[in-house]
Amino acid sequence: MQTLFKDIKGLVGCYKTSPPYLAGSDMKQFPVHENAWMTVEGKKITGFGPMSECPKCDGETVVCSGRYILPSWCDSHSHLVYADDRAGEFLDRLRGLTYEEIAAKGGGILNSARALQKLPEDVLFDMSLDRLLDVIKLGVGALEIKSGYGLTLKAERKMLRVIKRLKSVSPIPLKSTFLGCHAVPAEFDNSSDYTTHVIEDMLPEFVSEGLVDYVDVFCETGYFSLADTQRIIEAATKLGIKSKVHVNQFNILGGVELCVNGNSLSVDHLEVISDADIAALKTTLSKDRNHPTFPVALPLCSHFLGLPYTPGRQLVDAGLPLVLATDHNPGTSPSGDMTEVVRLGSLKMGLEPIEAIAAATLNGAAAMALSDSVGTLSLGKRANFILTREMSGLEEIPYRFNDVVVEKVYVNGEVWLG
Ligand code: NIG
Numbered sequence: 097m098q099t100l101f102k103d104i105k106g107l108v109g110c111y112k113t114s115p116p117y118l119a120g121s122d123m124k125q126f127p128v129h130e131n132a133w134m135t136v137e138g139k140k141i142t143g144f145g146p147m148s149e150c151p152k153c154d155g156e157t158v159v160c161s162g163r164y165i166l167p168s169w170c171d172s173h174s175h176l177v178y179a180d181d182r183a184g185e186f187l188d189r190l191r192g193l194t195y196e197e198i199a200a201k202g203g204g205i206l207n208s209a210r211a212l213q214k215l216p217e218d219v220l221f222d223m224s225l226d227r228l229l230d231v232i233k234l235g236v237g238a239l240e241i242k243s244g245y246g247l248t249l250k251a252e253r254k255m256l257r258v259i260k261r262l263k264s265v266s267p268i269p270l271k272s273t274f275l276g277c278h279a280v281p282a283e284f285d286n287s288s289d290y291t292t293h294v295i296e297d298m299l300p301e302f303v304s305e306g307l308v309d310y311v312d313v314f315c316e317t318g319y320f321s322l323a324d325t326q327r328i329i330e331a332a333t334k335l336g337i338k339s340k341v342h343v344n345q346f347n348i349l350g351g352v353e354l355c356v357n358g359n360s361l362s363v364d365h366l367e368v369i370s371d372a373d374i375a376a377l378k379t380t381l382s383k384d385r386n387h388p389t390f391p392v393a394l395p396l397c398s399h400f401l402g403l404p405y406t407p408g409r410q411l412v413d414a415g416l417p418l419v420l421a422t423d424h425n426p427g428t429s430p431s432g433d434m435t436e437v438v439r440l441g442s443l444k445m446g447l448e449p450i451e452a453i454a455a456a457t458l459n460g461a462a463a464m465a466l467s468d469s470v471g472t473l474s475l476g477k478r479a480n481f482i483l484t485r486e487m488s489g490l491e492e493i494p495y496r497f498n499d500v501v502v503e504k505v506y507v508n509g510e511v512w513l514g
């Protein structure tokens with residue numbers, strides 16, 4: 097059956113043929129068709145145009161006066177599968193401990209791992225499915241999910257199996273990232289020995305079981321070194337798996353250049369970044385690479401931990417294809433709200449609303465290799481989109497920073513009632 101959406105105030109990110117991603121000044125050109133219509137048939141977008149040429153429709157008609165239609169958010173960085181929240185640690189932080197100090201006391205990721213190791217797979221699946229349904233309600237139309245709170249072969253497999261089961265029931269596309277090297281478990285003397293275990297015992301098995309779309313490493317002082325990171329990237333590359341890597345959250349170790357040389361799909365966090373890092377990322381826009389290395393900013397993490405914000409304005413001005421994502425996890429970003437991410441993109445990173453939207457939709461899809469099917473409103477793409485409340489302009493998203501933006505969510509062409 098056909099559905100016609102008419103009198104749309106602005107149809108955002110709408111193309112006959114979508115580009116794979118947008119970089120630099122092109123991000124401001126993410127199209128907004130004013131006073132438009134769009135049709136959906138089955139699960140796909142089938143047409144759009146100006147109201148002056150609005151077709152007749154024999155199916156349902158939805159009048160969208162005063163409202164925008166946006167492509168659904170594409171959240172390319174989440175740790176949505178976890179056991180417990182860490183509200184207790186949050187209190188420690190309010191009393192003066194830093195994220196690093198809490199981790200050094202055995203809190204942080206190791207705390208999440210202890211809780212997850214004890215949990216039966218079915219319980220973990222049910223909790224994770226609830227969270228997935230919650231973020232779909234917030235307008236997420238494609239999502240990456242990482243392991244990394246298992247830290248043993250058994251518990252990492254449990255996490256990855258949960259992600260695979262989520263994929264089988266999810267109405268939106270999901271990608272699975274194996275983050276075995278998230279923290280060094282107490283049983284190991286050093287990061288290098290644990291990395292060897294991850295590379296030799298976990299990675300090949302999980303890949304052969306069809307559990308891994310990408311690998312990740314937390315490349316950071318006190319976690320995994322440059323050498324560990326390089327070994328993971330190389331081992332994954334040999335198995336045909338690309339990397340999406342946590343780098344430059346607290347310290348600049350040279351991880352960005354390493355990931356660029358290792359053809360990583362994305363480098364995520366970048367709260368601290370050097371000119372050399374930016375120059376390295378620029379080289380990945382060259383035509384002989386089949387994709388750039390996408391810089392992914394996670395402003396909810398900066399907000400929650402009081403860290404510097406990734407200099408998004410500077411990255412876009414340098415011509416890079418900036419991505420915005422949530423980092424949804426119990427320690428540094430207990431939220432999967434992409435609208436909030438987009439707001440912080442403008443309020444704290446200096447992005448124009450349309451740039452922040454492009455970073456959170458098309459570029460997010462590209463950072464999961466999903467831009468063929470989601471990320472823009474294009475002919476033949478999945479009809480995953482957001483109908484906003486009435487707004488005078490997209491700048492109201494950050495300007496009215498407490499107002500609800502998402503009025504209705506459509507998934508595969510149908511209103512998501514969740
Ligand atoms: O992306 N920094 C590494 N990993 C997560 C946080 C993990 C945690 O504290 O549970 C992040 O911020």
Ligand code: FE
Nearest residue numbers: 173175342423
């Ligand atoms: Fe993360």
